[in-house]
Amino acid sequence: MIFPNPALDCLLEMALEEDIGSGDITTEAIIGEDITSQAVLLVKEAGVLAGLPVARRVFELLGGISWESFYEDGDEVLEESQVARIHGPSRIILQGERLALNFLQRLSGIASMTRLMVKKVEPYGVRVVDTRKTTPLLRRLEKYAVIKGGGANHRFGLYDAVLIKDNHILAAGSIRRALSLVQKRVGHMVKIEVEAKNLEEVQEALAGGAHIILLDNMSTSDLWEAVKLINGRALTEASGNITADNIEAVARAGVDYISMGCLTHSVKALDISLNFC
Amino acid sequence: MIFPNPALDCLLEMALEEDIGSGDITTEAIIGEDITSQAVLLVKEAGVLAGLPVARRVFELLGGISWESFYEDGDEVLEESQVARIHGPSRIILQGERLALNFLQRLSGIASMTRLMVKKVEPYGVRVVDTRKTTPLLRRLEKYAVIKGGGANHRFGLYDAVLIKDNHILAAGSIRRALSLVQKRVGHMVKIEVEAKNLEEVQEALAGGAHIILLDNMSTSDLWEAVKLINGRALTEASGNITADNIEAVARAGVDYISMGCLTHSVKALDISLNFC
Amino acid sequence: MIFPNPALDCLLEMALEEDIGSGDITTEAIIGEDITSQAVLLVKEAGVLAGLPVARRVFELLGGISWESFYEDGDEVLEESQVARIHGPSRIILQGERLALNFLQRLSGIASMTRLMVKKVEPYGVRVVDTRKTTPLLRRLEKYAVIKGGGANHRFGLYDAVLIKDNHILAAGSIRRALSLVQKRVGHMVKIEVEAKNLEEVQEALAGGAHIILLDNMSTSDLWEAVKLINGRALTEASGNITADNIEAVARAGVDYISMGCLTHSVKALDISLNFC
Amino acid sequence: MIFPNPALDCLLEMALEEDIGSGDITTEAIIGEDITSQAVLLVKEAGVLAGLPVARRVFELLGGISWESFYEDGDEVLEESQVARIHGPSRIILQGERLALNFLQRLSGIASMTRLMVKKVEPYGVRVVDTRKTTPLLRRLEKYAVIKGGGANHRFGLYDAVLIKDNHILAAGSIRRALSLVQKRVGHMVKIEVEAKNLEEVQEALAGGAHIILLDNMSTSDLWEAVKLINGRALTEASGNITADNIEAVARAGVDYISMGCLTHSVKALDISLNFC
């Protein structure tokens, strides 16, 4: 994601409208339009930053604010770190504060959780990836935060890669036939992944030419077996109820990727505040 | 919120575009347009439902789906509860599945957490309310989920009620002057709340005629004192780092409202899946 | 309203599209893109200005125009007053002229009419407020013009305050029950107003705890009675066919607010023109 | 204008959002979703109707309403006429009421004023036309109302016809040159009108081949002269501060068209209410 860009601006303008609507009646009543302030963004707990250019853009869209960052997205910060300083009309700062923080806290929460997982599996050469279980309308930003946390992105939607799931297999009659239908239809620029619940399905997906095999909700021992069976002939991805507690066990089984819905569907916002100074 | 409505449809159409984009290439390749299926929405852990009409609308916008609910938003369900059954073209079901779940899981997560808090403070006659720390673009839906969880809504944005915070007070010079400026400017249909950090500020807000006094980050003993001091002359709202652990202590202090950002900024999605049958 | 802002820009861009569409064919044929002009905005009859920042923004959105104002919104001007001077590409000035004037004339018409009413009731300490009878899509701007005329704003829509009208009362069975239903449902940041047609209803609204009582279409003598009965226990608002002719009589009855639909639904545009010089 | 159409729906959805926003909190609290009502649209003063299909569409976009009209746009109605009856969910009726009326009252106000003018000039075979002095974003609807009042439409914007005004003439050096530049540039499907302030300019416009000559702010005697001079070689349009008082005198001068900004820039809304029954 390159900042700023028209699509992000459009999203931010809708979000500003959601929060400001017909006007910030408190601020307009109390603070004159010529008053200026300085404020700092203060991270109150240790974590990984993501969303600084988004927060900055919120203020820019509202008017003439100067912004200085002391960190970049992806940086790890300690608690009580000043991450940016802004200066400009107080009205603008107060109007943009909540939205800037809502983005920054959420995205940093995602990056922080991702980094935690990444560190756990790094020794095993495994990569952590996201899913489509993102917040509606914020997928690009949330997947950007996963990258900044050190993870990688799974597909962005139903349109950019094939993932054959159980219902597709059911409809097609077999993994083999599902794969064959897909191979005939999609172009050569598209990767094909098949979800497999057991070793038999792994075998079939392999035989059918899947590029990636998603090992869904398998026990650790099945994961070991599957990896051995596949033996590098396809990429492997473990998925299904993987948490901070069991991720290392999964990684040890030798899969290439571990995908985790919780990175984006159950985010704990990083505690960040904007303080006038 | 009345379902369906044009504003929600607009939001859902953008979210469908985000997920489907140029097409569900997997489904289009494998599943013929005449194939139909039946599927159930299965809640896999106990919780409170919110978002069923949203999930339903996702499918309706995609085409001819029939929908039957066995529960309503606000209902408590046990784990492994079937909450709805849908029937229609398999392509439609598969295309809408993820988005419907992303909404339903998030909103039910909010309702479930809210209900938990509500139950803790019910004996004390205290109401749980939300904040503006919502997901950008989803505020209406998230505040709807808070209602379904048994909570109440704080203001919807900067536009519909006054909340005088420390920075406003700083700019105005005093709580008294901030209140006076606001009272002159905003219409008679607007409630006015003042944030107070200590008893002195409480006193000043009271004297200035605030309708509600937000007792910010106060110790439990200060809360007791503040409530006593206010003595029904204004509504009281406690706020600041209130969690499941300390909420009862806060409630016992006798405040009227407790507002909690975590209801919406750090949601744990309720585990729900869509199963073909 | 803070100028400029993204929501206003969006409105103005739609309005420019409405007027310019595929292009100003007259101007493009006759006037070269390098020709510049100076022009003044001339108010041709006495009145109160509103909409100068809107007019200015129209030109800014079209390109490189310099703008100098000699007055501010809310100022009273005499006939034949030059209120602003603009300089820039003639094409831009000609393309923006009509839209800038359409806004400025309408908003100034609202401000002028409001000021007239405000002056009539000022001696009685009564405030003039608007209604929801505004031009579709222009409500924010029209309510802004009411402010600039010296009036205050009633609620902005159905979402930001409660107004219980006869149909709600009918459906609920009684004012008491309607109030009770509302009090249970809406949050603590919301004001509640009840429409009363006679003293009995006033009594009931008062007993039910309404914050404001709207005295609808009452005779002057009933207004006197109602105000006496309420005696400061709720705010009072007179409404219904109040005009320049009878507004003083209403104000004398001692109500706090007078709301007038005609401020926005039957506006006489202030006569303003743009003259090249 | 053909009803309904996607462009109108888009406009109405924005207008509904403006009024309803996050929800009709009064109605949602008091009126159950299964309650239905019947209501009538009652015109309280004599006038000409315009906007019935718009009002109807407002309710349709909100949900399942049945609508029966007793009149059509363009009909003259007496005071206290029931013009339509609607039936459906009370919530929907209450949510749509204000917007439907805001459109219907404004458009009927335009149609009524237009009809008044049309009747005054009918004996002289003169047609009344509108201008671009319409409410931003509502031009199509307002020009539709002029038609329903018996008037005709001037151009819809800067894009669909040429009107050479004084500033164009100034820039071109002469009417002749302005006309020549335009004739070279615009296609054969475009009409060309020139504004003339005196007989000399009329002469020049005529010589240059203008299709229509706008006689701007001329005295009645100059109008007589101009019409005589033109003698059918171009269409004639009188414009500039024409009111109900002087319109007949202008018409008697023999012009073909009279254009009036006040039809749309200074509308008096027709008094219409929606009554439950």
Added chain:
Amino acid sequence: MIFPNPALDCLLEMALEEDIGSGDITTEAIIGEDITSQAVLLVKEAGVLAGLPVARRVFELLGGISWESFYEDGDEVLEESQVARIHGPSRIILQGERLALNFLQRLSGIASMTRLMVKKVEPYGVRVVDTRKTTPLLRRLEKYAVIKGGGANHRFGLYDAVLIKDNHILAAGSIRRALSLVQKRVGHMVKIEVEAKNLEEVQEALAGGAHIILLDNMSTSDLWEAVKLINGRALTEASGNITADNIEAVARAGVDYISMGCLTHSVKALDISLNFC
């Protein structure tokens, strides 16, 4: 068309979203955000340019690019001509390249084809005009390109001029009645054209007062006859399967205008590339 303008920007932003979507993953991976480049737009075959301001605007919307043109829209260029040079962040150039070229190549293709036709008929004083057979959503730009090629524009849509076709005539019963219905309904700023398939219909259109007569799919000899018959009493336009091969023969018949759908519905893109240097 005046560049830039809000409506064009809106179109370009949608088109950028179409091409860039969630990000240019190739460029973001390989090219740092601080790298800058210089590139030239190179026309590889002779033709007429149209769309330079559009291409420029594509880059401007993406960020800080400097642009220098060596030609203007409407200029004829030889093969291998450098038409513009751009300088700025390499990421921006690479992200905008394809969209800028897609517009520039298409519009220049239209201008080139138009110029070819214009030159063929110039000796006969005939003008080449476009039709409504344009690419959906690009009509304004394509009609702009026709102008730059030396052609003129037919109507822009169904809204800005009348064209009575066979189906209208059928519905009305006769050309005469169709014309009369239209003359009663449309304003004085609208031109009226009638499609005639034979001399009898030409006669009727003439008698009915059509401003322009469209001679549809007539043989060359019929065209001669029609022109003679009309004898300057209406403008004449030939249409229907006119190509580079037969256009001169048609022109020789003495019509005023020749309209060609192929100018816009079957465009051959001009070969243009963007080369880094």
Added chain:
Amino acid sequence: MIFPNPALDCLLEMALEEDIGSGDITTEAIIGEDITSQAVLLVKEAGVLAGLPVARRVFELLGGISWESFYEDGDEVLEESQVARIHGPSRIILQGERLALNFLQRLSGIASMTRLMVKKVEPYGVRVVDTRKTTPLLRRLEKYAVIKGGGANHRFGLYDAVLIKDNHILAAGSIRRALSLVQKRVGHMVKIEVEAKNLEEVQEALAGGAHIILLDNMSTSDLWEAVKLINGRALTEASGNITADNIEAVARAGVDYISMGCLTHSVKALDISLNFC
């Protein structure tokens, strides 16, 4: 692409606005709203159909039209084939006619040209694919038409697959390094293609692990060499000025895919008309 869908509807509504704008003034004047007609879509030259559901949707969005197709997208039709019959209000048919045809003719033109190419290379087991040289805003529809013509789709935008071009290689220093940067950054669901201008670059792309190698503008003999060198270790795609004349020679070289910009950037519309009957 599944029809209908919200994104397509949005596109069509914008396109209808472009053509109809403030109204079809001809049709509204002449044809009553109760008149109905029957019409057929008649293909006047042999070709391959694409866009029937789009054309149908145009009419559906305008109102109550019944539609019966005699062919499906992808079918080859002879000249003078009736492909669909529609029935409904004449006004609706006339208003939708041009837009429906503009889509149907363009998309069928693409499908027809694609089919021509596909047939030429079918004997060699080569697939024809499109490019990003599509009409802005119509990419999805045009790529859909390529599928219906028998071709396959290359990537949809910059977001869904990697294509490393010369400028990327230049910036990275070498193909090897460009590949390595990309492999580190993009997820496992993304295919990676490298553009190679000569055998040396082919060698390097192969060594670096490219999934697909684009053989750009190579002579036929170089293509033979490249295919031999690659020997199935990557997919091969020939590109660059390939036309109906030389496509077989290219196919014979043994590449897997041939991509052609002309399929979409230089379309000849299929001749189709709508005839009332």
